[in-house]
Structures are given as structure tokens and as C-alpha cells.
Amino acid sequence: MTVPFKKIAESLSDVLPVDLANDVKKNVRAVVQSSLEKMDLVTREELTVQEKVLARTRSQLEELQQRVTELEDALKRSADS
Numbered sequence: 001m002t003v004p005f006k007k008i009a010e011s012l013s014d015v016l017p018v019d020l021a022n023d024v025k026k027n028v029r030a031v032v033q034s035s036l037e038k039m040d041l042v043t044r045e046e047l048t049v050q051e052k053v054l055a056r057t058r059s060q061l062e063e064l065q066q067r068v069t070e071l072e073d074a075l076k077r078s079a080d081s
Contacts, residue, residue: 009025016024
């Protein structure tokens with residue numbers, strides 16, 4: 001639980017009766033969980049995997065761009081000869 005939510009939960013626990021505070025805490029947790037699920041978030045692990053895939057793809061793209069440039073130069077040189 002992040003710090004702001006924790007502070008809110010603690011504040012509610014201090015001012016509400018224990019039974020009511022527990023019910024409120026459960027309801028707030030359910031609402032937050034539902035909201036997070038609707039946001040279609042990814043885990044840190046999924047993000048890390050995708051960052052690695054992107055880095056590898058970027059590297060391959062740069063290599064291919066370099067190769068295309070070399071081939072275009074070679075084609076131009078052979079056409080000029």
C-alpha cells in the first residue's frame with residue numbers, strides 16, 4: 001500500500017469504530033483494486049522484459065539501417081563505374 005493510502009487508512013481507523021473501519025478498509029481496497037485492474041497496468045517484470053525486447057529490436061534496426069546504407073553505397077559505386 002502506498003504512503004498516501006496508508007495514511008488515509010490509518011486516519012479512518014482512528015476515527016471510526018473498529019468494525020466500521022474494517023468494513024471501510026475492505027471496501028476501499030476493493031474499489032482501488034478494481035480501478036487498478038481497469039487501468040490495464042503491467043507488472044515491473046513485464047515492463048523489464050519489454051524494455052529488453054525493445055533494446056534488442058532497436059539494435060537490430062540500427063544494424064539493418066547500417067547494412068542498407070552500405071548496400072546503397074555499393075550499388076551507387078557500381079552504377080558509377
